[in-house]
Amino acid sequence: MTRAAETAPEPQVVLSARGLGKDFSGFTAVNNVNLDIHHARIHALIGPNGAGKTTVFNLLTKFLPPTRGRITLLGTDITAMKPDAVARMGLVRSFQISAVFPHLTVLENLRVALQRPAGLATQFWRPLSSLRRLDGRADELIEGLGLTPWRDIRAADLSYGRKRVLEIATTLALDPKVLLLDEPMAGMGHEDVHTVAEIIRDVARDRAVLMVEHNLSVVADICHRVTVLQRGEILAEGDYATVAADPRVRTAYMGSEA
Amino acid sequence: MIFGIPLQAFLGQLLVGLINGSFYALLSLGLAVIFGLLRVINFAHGAQYMLGAFVAFLALKFLGVPYWGALVVAPLVVGAVGALIERTLLSRLYDLDHLYGMLFTFGLALAIEGSFRWYFGASGQPYATPKALTGVFNLGFMVLPIYRAWVIVASLVVCLAVWALIEKTRLGATLRAATENPSLVQSFGINVPMLLTLTYALGAGLAALAGVLAAPIYQVSPLMGSNIIIVVFAVVVVGGMGSIMGAIVTGYLLGIAEGLTKVFYPEASNIVIFVIMAIVLILRPAGLFGKEG
Amino acid sequence: MARTSELPPATEPAPSAAPVMSRTLQLALLLGAAVLLIAAPFVMYPVFIMKILCFALFAAAFNLLLGYTGLLSFGHAAFFGGAAYFTAHAAKVWGWSPELALLVGVAGGAALGLLMGAIAIRRQGIYFAMVTLALSQMFFFACLQMPFTHGEDGIQSVPRGRLFGVLDLNDMTTMYFFVLAVFVIGLLIIWRFVNSPFGMILKAIRENEARATSLGYATAQYKLGAFVMSATLAGLAGGLKALVMQFATLTDVAWQMSGEVVLMTLIGGIGTMVGPLVGAGIVVGLQNQLATSAFPVTIITGLVFMVCVMLFRRGLIGEFAHSRFGRALGLRPPG
Ligand SMILES: Nc1ncnc2c1ncn2[C@@H]1O[C@H](COP(=O)(O)OP(=O)(O)O)[C@@H](O)[C@H]1O
Ligand SMILES: [Mg+2]
Numbered sequence: 001m002t003r004a005a006e007t008a009p010e011p012q013v014v015l016s017a018r019g020l021g022k023d024f025s026g027f028t029a030v031n032n033v034n035l036d037i038h039h040a041r042i043h044a045l046i047g048p049n050g051a052g053k054t055t056v057f058n059l060l061t062k063f064l065p066p067t068r069g070r071i072t073l074l075g076t077d078i079t080a081m082k083p084d085a086v087a088r089m090g091l092v093r094s095f096q097i098s099a100v101f102p103h104l105t106v107l108e109n110l111r112v113a114l115q116r117p118a119g120l121a122t123q124f125w126r127p128l129s130s131l132r133r134l135d136g137r138a139d140e141l142i143e144g145l146g147l148t149p150w151r152d153i154r155a156a157d158l159s160y161g162r163k164r165v166l167e168i169a170t171t172l173a174l175d176p177k178v179l180l181l182d183e184p185m186a187g188m189g190h191e192d193v194h195t196v197a198e199i200i201r202d203v204a205r206d207r208a209v210l211m212v213e214h215n216l217s218v219v220a221d222i223c224h225r226v227t228v229l230q231r232g233e234i235l236a237e238g239d240y241a242t243v244a245a246d247p248r249v250r251t252a253y254m255g256s257e258a
Numbered sequence: 259m260i261f262g263i264p265l266q267a268f269l270g271q272l273l274v275g276l277i278n279g280s281f282y283a284l285l286s287l288g289l290a291v292i293f294g295l296l297r298v299i300n301f302a303h304g305a306q307y308m309l310g311a312f313v314a315f316l317a318l319k320f321l322g323v324p325y326w327g328a329l330v331v332a333p334l335v336v337g338a339v340g341a342l343i344e345r346t347l348l349s350r351l352y353d354l355d356h357l358y359g360m361l362f363t364f365g366l367a368l369a370i371e372g373s374f375r376w377y378f379g380a381s382g383q384p385y386a387t388p389k390a391l392t393g394v395f396n397l398g399f400m401v402l403p404i405y406r407a408w409v410i411v412a413s414l415v416v417c418l419a420v421w422a423l424i425e426k427t428r429l430g431a432t433l434r435a436a437t438e439n440p441s442l443v444q445s446f447g448i449n450v451p452m453l454l455t456l457t458y459a460l461g462a463g464l465a466a467l468a469g470v471l472a473a474p475i476y477q478v479s480p481l482m483g484s485n486i487i488i489v490v491f492a493v494v495v496v497g498g499m500g501s502i503m504g505a506i507v508t509g510y511l512l513g514i515a516e517g518l519t520k521v522f523y524p525e526a527s528n529i530v531i532f533v534i535m536a537i538v539l540i541l542r543p544a545g546l547f548g549k550e551g
Numbered sequence: 552m553a554r555t556s557e558l559p560p561a562t563e564p565a566p567s568a569a570p571v572m573s574r575t576l577q578l579a580l581l582l583g584a585a586v587l588l589i590a591a592p593f594v595m596y597p598v599f600i601m602k603i604l605c606f607a608l609f610a611a612a613f614n615l616l617l618g619y620t621g622l623l624s625f626g627h628a629a630f631f632g633g634a635a636y637f638t639a640h641a642a643k644v645w646g647w648s649p650e651l652a653l654l655v656g657v658a659g660g661a662a663l664g665l666l667m668g669a670i671a672i673r674r675q676g677i678y679f680a681m682v683t684l685a686l687s688q689m690f691f692f693a694c695l696q697m698p699f700t701h702g703e704d705g706i707q708s709v710p711r712g713r714l715f716g717v718l719d720l721n722d723m724t725t726m727y728f729f730v731l732a733v734f735v736i737g738l739l740i741i742w743r744f745v746n747s748p749f750g751m752i753l754k755a756i757r758e759n760e761a762r763a764t765s766l767g768y769a770t771a772q773y774k775l776g777a778f779v780m781s782a783t784l785a786g787l788a789g790g791l792k793a794l795v796m797q798f799a800t801l802t803d804v805a806w807q808m809s810g811e812v813v814l815m816t817l818i819g820g821i822g823t824m825v826g827p828l829v830g831a832g833i834v835v836g837l838q839n840q841l842a843t844s845a846f847p848v849t850i851i852t853g854l855v856f857m858v859c860v861m862l863f864r865r866g867l868i869g870e871f872a873h874s875r876f877g878r879a880l881g882l883r884p885p886g
Binding site for chain 3 (some may be wrong): 061063082083085087088092093094095099100101103104108111112113115116118119121122123124125126127128130131170174237244
C-alpha cells in the first residue's frame, strides 16, 4: 500500500483487465486494454462506432474468450471462466440490443431473474404457482423502476425505453456487484434518458457500473471516470473534463460522434 | 504382415477405405458448399447421389448414353432439378429457422427414395464398368482394379477443382462475400438469389457425379443414398462445415479410418465414424476445422 | 443473433394459451377426450388404439424438447426403440413383471438420453440435429450386432405378464386400461414439466439464450435436463409399445422412426400440448391404411413433410388455434 492510498482511501477495485485483446480471424478488434472499475463509481466507456466497446463487454463478461490478457473480478482471476459462472459471481451485463424475454410478462421477466438466486430454477416437479413467493421482491423492483402499470404486459409490447428499464430491473434483481450497461439510453426519448440516468446514479451507490454511452452530456453528468476507446485501443482515460480537453479525443470524435 | 494381418488384406481394406473416403469427400464437399451459402443442411443430398446413379443407369438402358456421357449428363440433370426445387420451394424458407430447410429436404429425400423404391424395387441394378476402365493394374504387392484407381483420381481432381473454384476465383470470392453479407453483395448489383440457385445446383450436381462414379462399384439402388447420407453428416460434424478443404480432408481421413477398422476390428467398422465423431465433439466441439460460433 | 440456430416456436406454446381458454371449455374438452378414450376399445381394435397411444406419448415426449426447448433431435428413435428392447428383454428373458420391465426401459431411455445428450449438446442448431441423428445411427448398428437384440429377427413374443403380479395383461381390456393409465401419467408428467419453475427457465432460454446466460443460468445444463426428460419419456413410450405389440425390432431404432416422430409433431403442431397426439393418430392411422397396399408410406410421409414445412408450419392444432374460430374459443394468448 502506498501512503497516498492510506490517507485518501481510493474506492476498491472490483473488476480489472490487463492487456486485454481480441482478434477475429486476423482482425484485431481489441488490443492492450487495461481497465480498473471501482466500487460505487460509474465508469464510462466511449468511442466511435466500431471502436470495440461491445467487444470489450463481451470479453469482460466472458461471452467471448479473450485472445490476450487477464481479467480479475473481486480478486479472482476469471479469464478462463464461463459467462454464466461470471454472472453468478456478481458481474452482470445488459446488451446493446435490448435483451428481455419478449413473450414473458414484465413480472415473469423479473421472476426468471429471481428464480436462480432463490433456488427455484431446477424444480421440474413443482407447479408454476410455487414462483409466487418471488412476487414480493419482483414487485419491489417493478415499483422501484416505475413499471407497475405494465406489470402484466408482455415485454414485447412495451415501448423501447421501457424494455430497457425492464432490462435494468432484471439485472438489478440479481443484486450484482458490477453492472455493465451497453448503451442503456440508445434510442430513448429525452424523458426516459433522464429517468434512466437517475436510476443508474442511484444504483451505483453501492455497486460498480461500467457503461457504454454515446450521450456525452449524460456521461459528463453522472460518470466519475471516462475511458476513450479507438480502433480497439485506449486513447485516453480520466475524468470527463480531462478527457474532453484531450486534443486526440477531439480529433477522434470529429464528425464521428454517433 | 502388419500386426499379424496379411499385407494383401491390409492394402485391400485401405483401398476400400480410400474409395469410400472419395465418396464421403465428394458428398461432404457438396453439403459444405450448399450450407456455406444457403445455411441449409441438404438432407436430400443422399437422394441426389442416388438420382445421379439412376440417371446414368436409365440413360444407358433407354438412350444408350455411355458412362462418359453419364458423367456429364447426370450432374446436369440432377443439378437442373435441384435448381428448380430451390427456386420454387426451398428459397421460400430462407427467412425462417434453418431447421425448416433441413426438414423440407428430409421430406424431399423420403419422397424421392420412396418413389424409386416403389418403381424399381429395393434391390440393386448392376451397372457395367466402362470398357476402358476394366481390368487391373498389377502393382506387384497387390492388384488394383483400374476403375477404383479412376474413382480415387477423379474424385480428388473434382474436389480440388471445386476447392479452387471457391477459394481462388472471382466467382468464389463473390460467393464467399455473399455468405458473409448477402445484402451488401446484392447492393453491388449481383443477383444473389441466382447465386443461391446456382450453388444449390452445384451441390446437387456434385452429389449426382458421385452417384455416377459409385454406380459400377455399389450397383444402382434406391437405398444407396440414405445409407450413406448419415455417415456423411457425421463426417461434416467432424470436419466442421466452415472450410471446404476441411470437408474434403475429413472425408478421406474417415473413409480410411473406416477401411482400417475393417482390418483390425471388423465388428466396429459400421460405427467407427460415429465413434470418432463423438470423440471429436468431446475434445473439440467446433470440429477439426470448424470456427463456427 | 437475428437468426438463431434454434427453432423458434411455430406457435404460441400451449401452457400460456391454456389459462386463457375458459375453464368450462377446458373441462368439456377433457371430459370428451376421457369418454372417447374409455369407449374406444369397445368400438375399435384395441391394439390399434394402444399403438396410437404409445406413439402419441412418444411424440409428446419429443415435442417436450422441440416445442418447449427449441432443440430438434433427429435421434429419438434410439430412446424409443432402445427402451423397447430393454423392456422386451426384461419381460421375456428375465421374466420380470410388466411394471418392472417398463421401468427398465425407462431407465435405459434416460441413460441413453444422458449419454447422447451430453455429447450432442456441445453443438447448436443444425449441428445438434445431425449429431443426434448420427449417434442414434450408431446405436442402430450396435443393436444390429448385440446378441440380446437378436439382430434382424428382433425380440419376439414378449409376454405381457401380470401387472404387480396380480392383473393379467393378456386380458385385452385390462391391458388397454393399463396402457391408458401409463399414457395419462406420461402426459401429466410432461404437463407439469412444462409448467414448472424449470420449464419457465427453458422458456426463457428459448426466447433469449444470451440473456439467460447473463442472468447466470448454465443454459447447456438446462437443455441437457430437458433432453434427458424427453428421452426418459420416449423410453416410457417405447417400453410400453414393446408390451403392446409384444415385439421389439430394428424398425423402432431406425432413423426413419426418428423422422416419423418429427412428422407427427409437425403435422399436429410444434409446441402445442395436443398437436403431437393428433399427429401421432394421423400418421399411425395412415400407416395402417397403407399397410396392406404396395404403395410405400415413405412417399406420402415425404410429401406431407414438404407440404407441412411449406404451408402449415404451425400444424393442424396450431393453425386451428390461430384461426378466427380458435381465437374466439380463446385458444391463443392475447397480443
Ligand atoms: N463476432 C465478431 N466477428 C468478427 N468481427 C467482429 C465481431 N464482433 C465485432 N467485430 C468487429 O469488431 C469491431 C468492434 O466492434 P464492436 O465491439 O461492436 O464496436 P462498438 O461496440 O464500439 O461499436 C468492429 O469492426 C466489428 O465489425
Ligand atoms: Mg457496440
